[in-house]
Amino acid sequence: MYSTLQRLNHYGSISTTFVMVLLGLISLASFFTLPAVEPGTVSVNDLIVRRGRVNRWGAAPEELASLRFDVRADVTPLLNSYNTKQLFLYLTAAYADDVSGDTHEVVLWDRIITRSDIKDFRTTGDAEARKNRSPRPRIRMDNVKNKYAWRNPSRSFKNIHDANITLSYHLMPYVGLVTSGVAATAQGKVEIPDLATK
Numbered sequence: 001m002y003s004t005l006q007r008l009n010h011y012g013s014i015s016t017t018f019v020m021v022l023l024g025l026i027s028l029a030s031f032f033t034l035p036a037v038e039p040g041t042v043s044v045n046d047l048i049v050r051r052g053r054v055n056r057w058g059a060a061p062e063e064l065a066s067l068r069f070d071v072r073a074d075v076t077p078l079l080n081s082y083n084t085k086q087l088f089l090y091l092t093a094a095y096a097d098d099v100s101g102d103t104h105e106v107v108l109w110d111r112i113i114t115r116s117d118i119k120d121f122r123t124t125g126d127a128e129a130r131k132n133r134s135p136r137p138r139i140r141m142d143n144v145k146n147k148y149a150w151r152n153p154s155r156s157f158k159n160i161h162d163a164n165i166t167l168s169y170h171l172m173p174y175v176g177l178v179t180s181g182v183a184a185t186a187q188g189k190v191e192i193p194d195l196a197t198k
């Protein structure tokens, strides 16, 4: 004889199991149907190294690099997936210190985009691009400044001559694993100029 409570418990665990299996299948299915992204391009403009202070009380002066960049990429295949919750886009600079050999990777800019945000990205293009809007919206970003300070642990860029600049993404699904990839890269290494004296 089962009590009502036991029976409820039983149905509860069956439905929980069912939901778990369903979620598992969804995450497996979206893993195997993961859309491919053809990496786009990042172009770096106005990269400059200056002496300055990060925006923090009591910060000592140090060398800071700042830049502006353009991006042409197409991440619509990722946003079109029914299982896509949001996309985390971030721009990194990876570089090595020529003397110590230490490698560093810093995040210079980031943004979360959701499916509905794609309109935003279309309107950041110029008027010409808006007029010739293609059916597959693309990311066009022009002259975007780095959002985070680019500083080096040694406080100087003296021994750093170039960097790899990459726009990467983390795809956050409603269910399943976060997957990562490259949305756009700079063509070759980006040269880091000497300290600007002025």
Ligand SMILES: *[C@@H]1O[C@H](CO)[C@@H](O)[C@H](O)[C@H]1NC(C)=O
Pocket: 094, 095, 096, 103, 104, 164
């Ligand atoms: C920069 O990119 C090149 C080519 O992909 C790679 O060989 C190199 O290790 C990268 N450098 C750093 C510091 O990540």
